[in-house]
Amino acid sequence: MKIPTVEEIRDTVASMPKNKAPGPDGFPVEFIWEAWDVVGLDLVKAVQSFFTSGFLPRNYNATAITLIPKIQGADKLSQFRPVSCCTTVYKVIARLLKQKLKLFISDAVQGNQVGFVQGRHLCENVLLASELVNDFHSEGVTRRGCLQVDLAKAYDNLDWNFLMNVLQAIDLPVVFIGWIKECYTTPSFSVAFNGELIGFFQGKKGLRQGDPISSLLFVLAMDVLSKKLDNGAVSQRFVPHPDCSAPLITHLSFADDVLIFFDGNEESLIGILNILEEFKEGSGLSVNREKTALFLDGGCIQGNMDMAARLGLQQGSLPVRYLGVPLTSKKMTKQDYKPLTDRILSRFSAWTVKHLSFAGRLQLIQTVIYSIITFWASIFILPNKCLEEIERMCSAFLWTGKPGSARGAKVSWESVCTPKECGGLGLRRLLPWNKVLGLKLIWLLFTAGGSLWVSWVRRNLMGNQSFWDMVVGNSGSWIWRSLCKLRPMARQFVVCKVGSGITSRFWTDNWTTLGPLIHLTGDLGPRLTGLNIDATVKDALREGNWWISGSRSRNPIIQLLKNCLPSPSIVSLQEEADDDNFLWKVGDKQASSVFSASDTWLFLNPKGVRVDWFKAIWFKGRIPKHAFVSWVTMRHRLHTRDRLISWGMNVSSLCLLCNTHDESRQHLFFDCSFAAEVWNYFTSRAHVSPPIMFEDGVRWIKNPCQDKNVAMILRIAFQASIYTLWKERN
DSSP, X not given: OOOOOHHHHHHHHHHSOSSOOOOTTOOOHHHXXXXXXXXXXXXXXXXXXXXXXXXXXXXXXXXXXXXXXXXXXXXXXXXXXXXXXXXXXXXXXXXXXXXHHHHHHHHHSOTTBOXXXXXXXXXXXHHHHHHHTTTTTSXXXXXXXXXXXXBTTHHHHOXXXXXXXXXXXXXXXXXXXXXXXXXXXXXXXXXEETTEEEEEEEOOSOOOTTOTTHHHHHHHHHHHHHHHHHHHHXXXXXXXXXXXXXXXXXXXXXXXXXXXXXXXXXXXXXXXHHHHHHHHHHHOOOBOTTTOEEEEOSSOHHHHHXXXXXXXXXXXXXXXXXXXXXXXXXXXXXXXXXXXXXXHHHHHHHHHTTXXXXXXXXXXXXXXXXXXXXXXXXXXXOXXXXXXXXXXXHHHHHHHSSSSOOTTOSSOHHHHTSOGGXXXXXXXXXXXXXXXXXXXXXXXXHHOTTOHHHHHHIIIIITXXXXXXXXXXXXXXXXXXXXXXXXXXXXXXXXXXXXXXXXXXXXXXXXXXXXXXXXXXXXXXXXXXXXXXXXXXXXXXXXXXETTTTOOOOOHHHHHHHHHSOOGGGSOOSTTOOOOEEEEXXXXXXXXXXXXXXXXXXXHSOOXXXXXXXXHHSOTTOOHHHHHHHHHHHTTOSOXXXXXXXXXXXXXXXXXTTSSSBOOHHIIIIXXXXXXXXXHHHHHHHTOOOOOSHHHHHHHXXXXXXXXXXXXXXXXXXXXXHHHHHHHHO
């Protein structure tokens, strides 16, 4: 194992998240980065010394424990989550180890675990779990059960000897294991209380929440449970869920969030609990039965309750919160998405008291609110009413500062949700954005071959059918059916690069430059040519040529295929030939193996006509609140008195500043004597002439003078003048 170079250490420091609480050393990452010329060499020596000697000085591994309340009004120790604040030197070392450990972990950890493993997605577990609990509210032909396991203080109780055995079992280099062991077995702790560090004690077990490498180590430990559960199913200690035999799926995990699926019988449940008890004896991770929930499909309700009571488990009912979203057995209702709207509403309510500017409210909507929505929308096709309700709250908060009513909005939400270049604020409408994120899930069906969800869907919902033309009917959950409704939209983007021709469908996949061949020939194509609708590209070859090459038929469809089919040499007949690859192609752009939500959005929602004042408002270095008011002014949406009168309001028409002329946008900002004084004050110092018409002002501000620095100052002054005049007017 190589010792990290100066460049690797420096890049690691640069990539570390900022604005984080420092450890006992008191040095945040920002300080190390800004003072790199002064302290960088010493930091490099300290880090390289660890990797050379394998020894970690005690002060490097000192830790400040911060207690984060899990609930409001927490007053018991169990109601707090301990988060470890490590020293900067240790965090650099741990991040370097994490980068190396990532190279091993995807091969070492089974597909059931999606937490912290590169290339695996949280949404896959939610999607698969939704399929497996589908129709749990009604009694099925066969019994089905699900156990949501709660591990008591999982990170805190992990046994160090157990973890060492796990690292040795996956055949990591001895030196690397020694580095990791030194990190997790030598920490010392103090508790941060009222701004002071109290106490000093050594750790004896567990992993620190806040340590960069803890998440990967915990996932490796939990993989032992994954293997035990799979072995338990194979050795018939319990019977799996009836829909989980191929591929074998005994459970789904995201770190310590575990769902175990079985046949719903008490004998199987006892077998699972015994496996969990055996896992506890080695790992130290025990099941909290009072918080572990049992879900059974709709049968005898009293019998289900009795089973849970006998085994000391909680009787669960769907929907239940799983990985931050609802796990439901039927179509999502208003009550199911209420946690999403309530969370957004609580954010708005917390911000209402802070008297934020329009620009501040816009920034919070763009960053915080849209990230919350995107998390849900990347898993579900949310109901239209849910998205409409959220948009109403966003519009109301933007214009009034409260999430109640958007009455008095100066610009429609539809106009707000257009690109800035086209006169909007660059937000996205949620309904089309939700569909774009849904397309990524369809993309995973073609590319994420190692995903348990994809494997299960291909085996149990698609079978031998083409995804594009399969009959959905009532099969699968509501999530699956809603994804299938996006097939017409998705089909134009998915193209196939033929390798062996074994998986690409001849008729229905887009493997030629002409799109799916079934669209060229219609339903007659398979019948006339004798090639089945589900045939692969390789099936269409006969001794290195297309099967219709020797046909003498004059049928126009056969002649069309002869003329348009590419050379059969694109299909490799070698045994070691590459697999067929599916790519994402957006318009005229190069096909890519990476899904791009932004490119797909722009293709489906092309930009409109560009406004000529775009650069006058959204230039680099602008003051956000000034730019926002200037944007409203440019759109002629300020409530000047001429507009109020046009709406039938009984108000005086006179300007509130000069009280001599009728108020309009042109008068308020350019013709008014007060405005003239403001413009003269700024422009005279730059030795330029002030604008005299609003339209002239737009052209003027785009290029007020040749000197770039003066031009920037004048643009800022222009927006500041608009903002100040409007503020004074009100």
